[in-house]
Amino acid sequence: MNIKRPEQPETITSTSNAEVKMLRALHERKYRRQTGLFLAEGMRHCTEALSVGFSPMRLVYAAGRETDRGMSALIAACKAAGGRVLPVTPNLLSRISGKDNPQTVISAFPVRYQELSQIMPEGIWVALDRVRDPGNLGTIMRTADAVGAKGIILIDECTDAYSVEAVRASMGAVFNVDIIQTSSADFMRWAEGWKGEIVGTALPASKDYRTVAWQQPLILLMGNEQAGLSDTLSQQCTQLVRLPMLGRSDSLNLAVATGICLYEAIR
Ligand code: SAM
Numbered sequence: 388m389n390i391k392r393p394e395q396p397e398t399i400t401s402t403s404n405a406e407v408k409m410l411r412a413l414h415e416r417k418y419r420r421q422t423g424l425f426l427a428e429g430m431r432h433c434t435e436a437l438s439v440g441f442s443p444m445r446l447v448y449a450a451g452r453e454t455d456r457g458m459s460a461l462i463a464a465c466k467a468a469g470g471r472v473l474p475v476t477p478n479l480l481s482r483i484s485g486k487d488n489p490q491t492v493i494s495a496f497p498v499r500y501q502e503l504s505q506i507m508p509e510g511i512w513v514a515l516d517r518v519r520d521p522g523n524l525g526t527i528m529r530t531a532d533a534v535g536a537k538g539i540i541l542i543d544e545c546t547d548a549y550s551v552e553a554v555r556a557s558m559g560a561v562f563n564v565d566i567i568q569t570s571s572a573d574f575m576r577w578a579e580g581w582k583g584e585i586v587g588t589a590l591p592a593s594k595d596y597r598t599v600a601w602q603q604p605l606i607l608l609m610g611n612e613q614a615g616l617s618d619t620l621s622q623q624c625t626q627l628v629r630l631p632m633l634g635r636s637d638s639l640n641l642a643v644a645t646g647i648c649l650y651e652a653i654r
Pocket of ligand 1: 588589590608609610611612613614615616628629630631632637638639640641644
């Protein structure tokens with residue numbers, strides 16, 4: 388008796404395949420903007436994405452791994468969303484991820500931005516003034532998620548929350564926090580009507596971060612890695628705090644300072 392197997396797509400083996408080229412191009416911001424897609428790697432993060440409502444538009448996996456735990460749900464979600472399921476050779480997985488030892492699955496998901504006007508006056512938000520380092524942004528998304536914060540507000544020219552580096556550093560948190568992009572002018576206008584605290588962090592501030600009442604709804608406003616918090620944004624804060632520097636270093640890493648404040652805020 389012939390047992391009918393579900394039809395398997397053909398394994399892609401060529402680096403010049405158009406889908407492989409498109410997925411590889413998602414390492415560049417320009418192509419993420421053009422396609423509205425970004426890459427996430429690994430079964431754990433792809434499954435996490437699925438569980439919070441993201442469907443893969445491209446699902447790339449090492450050919451032969453169709454029966455891996457979690458894969459059938461990803462394949463079904465990709466097909467249901469009208470996406471493409473692409474078994475590839477290990478060499479192509481490595482090419483798409485840019486790593487020598489890639490995960491066995493990589494997905495391209497649609498980017499998802501929220502608007503300032505959608506923010507409800509509750510919980511904790513982290514606003515970042517011109518954050519430049521994708522590792523910092525990813526770590527901040529991860530920490531924001533860890534304390535149950537609602538999301539991240541990216542002000543002015545920031546590094547891309549959906550870059551491969553930021554997504555990797557977020558360890559899947561990119562799917563769990565809302566992401567908003569705005570200008571400082573729009574943020575300032577919107578913040579006029581914010582019915583809560585806006586706590587800014589700045590080296591010249593005189594208040595110790597442990598002495599303020601961290602009440603919610605809260606926006607924690609963090610400055611740029613080099614230039615710190617801009618004067619205009621500082622003026623929008625209801626409180627400005629500093630973290631004591633007891634040694635010879637003049638400042639903390641942005642993601643570390645954000646983490647300390649976030650945990651103080653939920654203490
Ligand atoms: N040279 C920059 C400056 O003058 O602000 C240093 C920026 S620091 C690396 C990046 C951001 O982390 C700061 O803008 C601030 O939001 C926060 N930060 C780092 N160390 C801090 C501290 N000791 N007190 C308050 N904020 C701090």
